[in-house]
Amino acid sequence: MSATILSPGSPNEDEVSFAEFLESCPPNQTRGISNIVGSHQGTTRYCIGPEIQLHCPNEKCNGVRVFRPASTPPFLSVEGLRNSYFIYRCSNCQVFTKTFSLALQENNHNDGGTAYKYGESPPFGPPTPARLISLAGPDRDAFLKGRRCENQGLGIGAFIYYRRVVENQKARIITRIADVAERLQTSPSDVQKLRAAATEDQFAKAMEMAKPYIPQSLLIDGHNPLGLLHSALSDGVHAQADEHCLALATSIRVVLAELSDRMTQLLKDEAELKHALSIILKNDAASKSEEGPPKGSTSSAGGGL
CATH class of the missing domain: 1.20.120 (Four Helix Bundle (Hemerythrin (Met), subunit A))
Incomplete structure (x- = not known):
């Protein structure tokens, strides 16, 4: 999206990297971004999404994986915040995606700028066990x-x-x-x-x-x-x-x-211990059965003196 929007507010903390902003900043927050400009084409400057690390719930992953941008880089303006969507895809499974809804503005003197996070889908936050x-x-x-x-x-x-x-x-x-x-x-x-x-x-x-x-x-x-x-x-x-x-x-x-x-964990440990004991006891019983009666034992009733 490229429409100029009302300003959601001024950055309320020190500058962070764009990757840190995407990974760690909750919704409804504004941050100064140290590296918001990713490329130049004439006088137009674009925001190139960085590689980020997020949790991927796909059964092939089920852990933190590298995500890379899968959407067209938006261009930036010094005149005001511009609405943008960033779509990221897991580089491992190539299935799970994460969408960020942002407002971005570049500085007029360096590659930094300002970013506001409206939200993200799936919602922000680490997975709940x-x-x-x-x-x-x-x-x-x-x-x-x-x-x-x-x-x-x-x-x-x-x-x-x-x-x-x-x-x-x-x-x-x-x-x-x-x-x-x-x-x-x-x-x-x-x-x-x-x-x-x-x-x-x-x-x-x-x-x-x-x-x-x-x-x-x-x-x-x-x-x-x-x-x-x-x-x-x-x-x-x-x-x-x-x-x-x-x-x-x-x-x-x-x-x-x-x-x-x-x-x-305690219930799991107890179950594993019982299973281990069961295997050992069964193995011990089988070994004793194969050995037969102890040496020197009477094998028949008529074997006495």
């Missing part, structure tokens, strides 16, 4: 809305969505913890108390009931994850600045992600 989405259960959509709010710097919105997920899914979370405790051979009474906490209707009371019986292997840097969540969620959202709510929301997500990772 499937096991974390699974922990959210029926509140998956609310969790993803909170994630989008967090990615866009909307702290109050992110906090409210995450709080809704944790409060609604407290029974699922505590039950998963009880399952882990049982697999780790925690005392039956402690497991029973965790399962009782999962049935408690009141969120605060359920958290208090469960906290003393969390397995040590689920502690995060020595801290009880349920205690951390309870503390963060007890903060009054409407009395806090949006920046504070954003920090709390991010902390809630990080604790949930770490708790989910630890539970998944």
